[in-house]
Amino acid sequence: MLWCNDWPIKQRRRLFPSALPQGMLLVHFLLPGQKKGNNGFGIRLGEYIMKKSIFVLLLTIMPLIAAQEAFTAEKKIAICTIKEAITPVTEKYIKRSMDEIEIQNIDALMIVLDTPGGLLESTRNIVQILLNSKRDTIVYVAPKGARAGSAGVFITLAAKYAAMAPACNIGAAHPVTIGQESGKDDNAKNLMKKVENDTIAFIDSIARIRNRNREWAIKAVRESVSVSSEEALKSNIINYIAEDETSLVKKIYGSNVKFEIKPIKKNWAELLLTILANPNLAYFLMILGFYGILYEIIHPGTIFSGALGALFLIISLYSMQYLPFSFAGFALIVLSFILFIMEIFVTSYGLLTIGGLISLVIGSAMLFDSPSAFFRVSLSSITTVVVTTIIVVILLIFVVSKALRKKASSGKEGMIEQKGIALEDFKNGKGKILIHGEIWTALSEREIKKGEEVKVKEVSGLKVKVV
Template sequence: MAALLLVPALHTQTAFGQGKGKLVYFIPVEQEVERGLEAFLNRSISEAEDAGADHIVLELDTPGGAVVAAGNIAEILQNSKVPITAYVKHKALSAGAYIALNADQIVMKPGSLMGSAAIIDQQGNTAGKKAESYWHAAMQSAAELNDRDPKIALAMADPDVDLPEYGAGKGKLLTLKANQALKAGYAEKIVEDRTELLEYLNLSDAKVKDMEVSISEKIARFVTHPVIVPILLSIGSLGLVLELYSPGFGIPGAMGASALFLFFFGHLIAGFAGWETFILLGAGILLIVIEIFVPGFGIFGIIGSISLVTSIVLASGNTFQHILFSILIAILITFFGSFLFIKFFGYRGFLRKLILFDSTQTEQGYVSNVTRRELEGASGITLTQLRPSGVALFNDERLDVVSEGGFIPREAQVKIVKVTGSRIVVREFKRETNEVIRED
């Protein structure tokens, strides 16, 4: 095996076409690998097949990206009816290297790089053992498709693989330069430009068709990026919620609606969202509005929220774990954003017309009952029997009073022991001795 790695592989290239009258599609694979790129490649390869193309060239210059998107792209390449060449113009790293390995052959430009394909999570940390095991197997399987040494592919993804002859000792991921890739059998040819590439493919006289990413596909690629998804959902939910706290329809509502529109439109163009997602979205919004205006014990709101979340999950095209993580981020940002807005600006939304937010407070001059504390300790006489309520006279003033619970006869001596609002509590006593009669 070591001798095989040190000896350049000799390739006898079989021509994919005869040149004249042939058609070659050049498809750019640039920037990060995500679901938007997957949709663009799927459309481009389908168009090439429908046009009867004789060859497809993927021009790679990518730092890598999402594993899910890379896996789907690999499947598209393997199912293509047209031969595919991966032309590494600058770099094909991580998921880009995996895509290149799934092409029928690899051609590199001088100074280009391929490799460094460790799998990491969104926080930049090494993924779990399960994910690593899957990715290592996927890299090796891709290499074996065209009889390439799987150990080299594994060294691109696993730093524990020791290949010092290619500059990848233990603890370092393998990244092949163009001449190293040619030596290891990971590239069939090194060419300077398209002209040399077409000559190598025996298609120098072929008609060239350049595929371009449309405006809508550029939007789709942007909004389907794993980092952009939680940002759009956060802006969308926070904007719409803040709009409820603001009078009229203003900037927060416009920003929220635009963010959600971009999310669903981008995923629709990318082919991940169907019209059923828009139906669920509309139904969710309608049910939440009904919950606001029609008391439904929360049922309409709960069903509406479930409908909204379901529409986002179906439209995302991402893994279930990733989209739930994005939704959780959006919920947290919306909660804290709303809390800070209400704290510093107060509530000024349209619900002010439906809900009474004002309250009558003593500090503002609102007093329902005057508590006459000055009456406590005053003595008087009952004008009626107290059973336990009645009337008593205190300093020529008739007052409605109540005993502490027992019976007090008419014309009995009483003393006010407690005043709370309009409630005046009295207790019977004898004036001669000023002895309070305590009741059992």
């Protein structure tokens, strides 16, 4: 078809009687030398058709060229690595990584994952980030032997592209609740059932959106099933199995695609918090902080112990904001140390110490309110702290009691019961004595001879009373 609307109507009708009213012509074979007629047009028809054909050809191939350029354009892939339990620190790291790829116009974010599980709340937030991302999201369970357990299952399923390295496993996403093992408390059973149903609905919605195996996803929560990389690929749980990041990118975007991988590393604050976001470490730092403050109270003026204790306590409290911290547990631990201090200065025959130990044990168990074992203080840590605290308190009581019973060795109080020698015969109950190389004026109610040994009973100004 050739548009000829720029020709006059009379010329179109005279040259091409079969033309449509709008000027649409059906041209099969036209010789380059064929003319339009004797109407004054000097342009040959073949030349006109050739120009129009080139124009149409360019319009046709330009989109194809653009598509080819887009296909062969270099892909930019950002990689962040997670090799720990899922915490608010992990959530913060992934959110920052997602913000960076948006700012730098990077095509995709790849999360290299190896986790045993983590906090459900942080997991939900990470899943929201992945599902709502405008960029491609890739979760790659790696290296070989890595796992995506519990919380890792949700994160893997939520990615646009899910992949695993060989010899990895994924699954066991059943929520864990404190006390569920006993199975005797009906309220605990009902609570566990609610948590389980809510988690099942959550993972089912993820699998539905990403078109993954919903049946397996539900079993992973309800029955804690776990599968290998190969089985996960066969069961439509993941999209790919890849040896490394490079081969995975080629499998996703094509083997001929050019790509650039940019790692997004944790900053110093995230690295520090990753270390500190450990309930046992935060617990030990807090106890050491209380020890330092306790020593400063008993021995005021040392400064170093108090400053170091305050530093440990502040670091501990800072790390606890990224953990499921319980204020009630912290208050009980503070109460226990108050009772220990009172025991040192108040005679309670051990009752305050017993109360402090009970408060310390309960507070330690309640310090982190989490159903996950990853975010609770271990029994061995609590036992270590309790035994150490008993030893420290006993030593402090012994040292303070000894200091309180010890007689003064200087000043007026230090003179009491000290022995000296009379330097002269006492006259009218008064004379000179020598005590520790010092000459004192002594008073006595009895007659004392020169060279006689005397004992100080009272100090009054610059005079002493002896017997």
